[in-house]
Amino acid sequence: MGDWAGYLVLILEGAWVTVRLTVMGCALALVVAFVAGLGRIAPWAPVRWLATAYIEFFRGTSIFVQLFWIYFVLPMTGVSLGAMEAGVLALGLNVGAYGAEVVRGAILAVPNDQREATVALNMTGWQRLRHVILPQALPLMLPTFGNNAIELLKATAVVSLISLADMTFQGQIVRSQTGNTIVPFLTILVLYFLMSLAIAGAIGWLERRVTRGLDGVR
Amino acid sequence: MDNPIIRIHDLKKSFGPLTVIDGLSFDVQRGEKLALIGPSGSGKTTILRMLMTLETISGGRIEVCGEPLYQMRRNGAEVPADEAHLHKMRRHIGMVFQHFNLFPHKSVLDNITLAPILTQGAKRAEAEKQARELLEMVGLADKAGSMPSQLSGGQKQRVAIARALALKPEIMLFDEVTSALDPELVEEVLEVMKRLADETDMTMLLVTHEMGFAREFADRVLFFDKGRICEQGTPEQIFTNPAQDRTRTFLRKIIAAGHRV
Numbered sequence: 001m002g003d004w005a006g007y008l009v010l011i012l013e014g015a016w017v018t019v020r021l022t023v024m025g026c027a028l029a030l031v032v033a034f035v036a037g038l039g040r041i042a043p044w045a046p047v048r049w050l051a052t053a054y055i056e057f058f059r060g061t062s063i064f065v066q067l068f069w070i071y072f073v074l075p076m077t078g079v080s081l082g083a084m085e086a087g088v089l090a091l092g093l094n095v096g097a098y099g100a101e102v103v104r105g106a107i108l109a110v111p112n113d114q115r116e117a118t119v120a121l122n123m124t125g126w127q128r129l130r131h132v133i134l135p136q137a138l139p140l141m142l143p144t145f146g147n148n149a150i151e152l153l154k155a156t157a158v159v160s161l162i163s164l165a166d167m168t169f170q171g172q173i174v175r176s177q178t179g180n181t182i183v184p185f186l187t188i189l190v191l192y193f194l195m196s197l198a199i200a201g202a203i204g205w206l207e208r209r210v211t212r213g214l215d216g217v218r
Numbered sequence: 219m220d221n222p223i224i225r226i227h228d229l230k231k232s233f234g235p236l237t238v239i240d241g242l243s244f245d246v247q248r249g250e251k252l253a254l255i256g257p258s259g260s261g262k263t264t265i266l267r268m269l270m271t272l273e274t275i276s277g278g279r280i281e282v283c284g285e286p287l288y289q290m291r292r293n294g295a296e297v298p299a300d301e302a303h304l305h306k307m308r309r310h311i312g313m314v315f316q317h318f319n320l321f322p323h324k325s326v327l328d329n330i331t332l333a334p335i336l337t338q339g340a341k342r343a344e345a346e347k348q349a350r351e352l353l354e355m356v357g358l359a360d361k362a363g364s365m366p367s368q369l370s371g372g373q374k375q376r377v378a379i380a381r382a383l384a385l386k387p388e389i390m391l392f393d394e395v396t397s398a399l400d401p402e403l404v405e406e407v408l409e410v411m412k413r414l415a416d417e418t419d420m421t422m423l424l425v426t427h428e429m430g431f432a433r434e435f436a437d438r439v440l441f442f443d444k445g446r447i448c449e450q451g452t453p454e455q456i457f458t459n460p461a462q463d464r465t466r467t468f469l470r471k472i473i474a475a476g477h478r479v
């Protein structure tokens with residue numbers, strides 16, 4: 001007993017794993033969300049089908065199952081991933097599927113007037129998207145992206161099921177070693193909450209940045 | 219005289235079961251100022267939108283600068299136009315919209331320079347120089363750094379005109395560009411358009427309910443009804459001595475609604 005400092009280090013090590021999972025998972029989710037979200041509204045039907053299939057599949061099955069497939073089943077096909085990679089991949093693909101719908105919705109929410117102006121100014125499809133549509137869609141996406149990121153943070157705990165020593169996993173270890181439930185679980189509760197506050201703060205800051213000058217537009 | 223810049227032949231447009239334009243034909247000469255008038259729903263906007271390739275056509279043919287807009291030649295045969303062909307043809311045409319459609323996230327200056335830089339490879343410095351000249355021309359030299367949300371409707375529309383002019387189109391389409399404006403802001407926009415009409419040799423097609431302005435502005439007035447030209451002529455003919463009953467009825471209604479003729 002009394003070695004709480006050592007136990008706290010264990011939990012902080014787990015917290016670091018959770019932070020890395022969250023950051024990398026969000027990065028992957030963001031990329032995937034844009035690729036699949038743009039794919040959903042692409043002018044080519046096969047691309048739309050592919051994007052739709054991905055989104056429906058990953059929203060329609062649980063992240064537990066997805067993680068088990070990536071970590072336990074994928075190696076049977078010769079693709080073997082470490083626990084961290086598998087965790088990031090499962091989180092990114094799962095949350096990316098939700099993000100894709102956000103991207104699509106935000107792009108479609110930009111008034112058609114704007115698209116017509118870009119046609120009248122003879123911009124190409126990519127120029128329209130890059131310079132006119134996306135800059136206006138981004139502020140619409142950010143609040144939901146913030147929620148998605150927090151969902152992803154909360155979902156990181158599933159990786160303890162593949163024995164990755166994230167914060168929840170370490171909390172369990174400390175609990176079983178000390179016999180004390182309240183202290184480790186209260187610690188991780190506070191840490192999770194601080195992390196989600198940090199995410200909300202970062203998104204709020206981003207929102208203020210990207211909406212600068214757009215005030216009073218809608 | 220027989221080399222029209224726009225040639226419309228047997229043009230058709232339907233939205234589902236609704237036929238909006240039904241066998242329309244007319245030519246526009248280079249430099250001509252044309253006013254399109256007619257009751258709401260007669261298809262005026264649709265015609266401009268088809269010229270701007272914002273709407274597909276259901277049949278017939280539009281030629282711009284001697285080339286078909288919606289067809290192209292491939293291996294000696296005429297096939298439906300692809301995006302590259304439309305892109306090439308759009309260089310001839312610019313459009314100003316009823317609701318301005320400025321880019322809200324870009325400053326006035328950037329609204330004007332964006333397309334020249336992206337689509338004509340203009341250097342930023344020269345694009346900005348030209349944009350400032352255009353702003354000067356529309357009386358907004360001091361607004362280059364403003365955001366669209368800081369402008370009045372009349373100012374927004376003048377920026378939109380400058381933005382369209384920046385690409386130096388040979389043909390400009392104006393769709394009820396003063397209809398969304400408070401009455402006291404209409405004049406400042408019309409003044410700019412009048413100056414354009416007087417000082418440039420651009421071909422201009424104007425859809426308007428401002429009959430007084432159409433009269434001053436136009437070389438020729440087309441009166442539309444139900445997707446067809448019901449009557450056309452000089453402003454003098456149409457406004458003082460219309461031949462058709464429908465034209466007379468329309469003009470009477472418009473005067474009753476408070477528009478000047």
Ligand SMILES: Nc1ncnc2c1ncn2[C@@H]1O[C@H](COP(=O)(O)OP(=O)(O)O)[C@@H](O)[C@H]1O
Pocket residue numbers: 233236238256257258259260261262263264265
């Ligand atoms: N996208 C559309 N879908 C269905 N109907 C349309 C569409 N655009 C225009 N219309 C119909 O076409 C007709 C002509 O419209 P429009 O060209 O806007 O007339 P105008 O500009 O002369 O008032 C109207 O009956 C209108 O309701």
Ligand SMILES: [Mg+2]
Pocket residue numbers: 262263264394
């Ligand atoms: Mg109209």
